[in-house]
Amino acid sequence: MRHLISIEDLNKDDIIRILNKSEEFEDVALGKRRSRILEGKILANLFFEPSTRTRMSFETAMKKLGGEVINVSAQEASSIAKGETLADTIKVVSNYCDAIVIRHPLEGAARFASEHSRVPVINAGDGAGQHPTQTLLDLYTIKKEIGRIDGLKIALVGDLKYSRTIHSLIKALTLFETKIYLVSPPVLELPKEFLEELGGDIEKAELDQIVGDVDVIYVTRIQKERFLDEEEYRKVTGSYKITLETVKKMKESAIILHPLPRVDEIAVEVDYTKQAKYFKQAFYGVPVRMAILTEVML
């Protein structure tokens, strides 16, 4: 694999290979084993939009594999963006490093960057577009915590309309034999055109109907800005909130995921239940990004 731009560029075998590789790096991520596999390599973090988590987890992954990181801050990046084109920036920066991680506000920016880069480009989010490393770590979390992806029942809860995390995840999940339930307020339903394009076993549901039956509940943030007023927002979001009551109805073995940051769609008390895996999910970002970095650079 040369670049990682969109989850749709990967087939099921690619995904499984990356997930298996991630597993091999888990003890390195935990500090139980040392690795210098990327020694002598330099990763350039090129963030045209602020992001703490994603940038840090790439940096950690690179450094724990013996590599170096050069960072361009969001502030520096925006002043570069005023002075020259992205194409020129990439042509220059790709001379200084062995791979580029890019986050950019415009959709398709990562693909465009890859077309001008001498080195592999990894997309860490391009506006409302793609964020494939998030999807891979979501899949990895499911596989690690449950043991498999095939055969699972997965509920996607919250903003299914605008969430790029959800859109990429659904596409990846339909490569596996999963049953997907879509749980969202009517105004935030998965776009029809999007649904039409997907194969797979997908249906709309209410959380109450399926909560006791599913293996994974994947929750996303519902943004206030999507609603006309605060009152409407409260009314709607209340029924999508995960509380201790929700957890009680879940299977023992089921898990709750969230790409973070959360606002209040998961009650804090839920954090202490064994179903809560969203912080574990954040940790898994490191071995998964290690696998991706080695995949593109070695």
Added chain:
Amino acid sequence: MTERELVISKIREGTVIDHINAGKALLVLKILGIDEKTRETVSLAMNVPSRKMGKKDIVKVEGLFISEEKLNKIALIAPNATINLVREYRIEKKFKVKPPEVVRGILKCPNRMCISNAREPVESIFYISLKGNEVVAKCHYCGRKISDLAKFII
């Protein structure tokens, strides 16, 4: 040939584009890059009655055999167009246009947040597919899907 079509004189040699959806002839010229700098004799008929289509447009370019690749781009806006290559006043070859799989620089992505609309050295790229009878295009950069492509010709 109907009487009405005779309004346009016969050409000895060249390309006749028939069965263009009514009203789209000017866009066809645009796609073919035929403009005020063109030296060939070009005739154009709009809203000609047609048995098959009700009304249609026709374009005739004298002395020029336009490449099949270029002609196929017409399918984006006139999927029923028929190409007639004329030699010595007779039709030597006739074929239906077929949408290309990829088009570069002809369509503009409607997504304002798409990199293809930024101030970058970038040419739009769209992947073409058929959804029933409708021609659909998908942006290489942002993935946006568009139909009714006449609206998006640059």
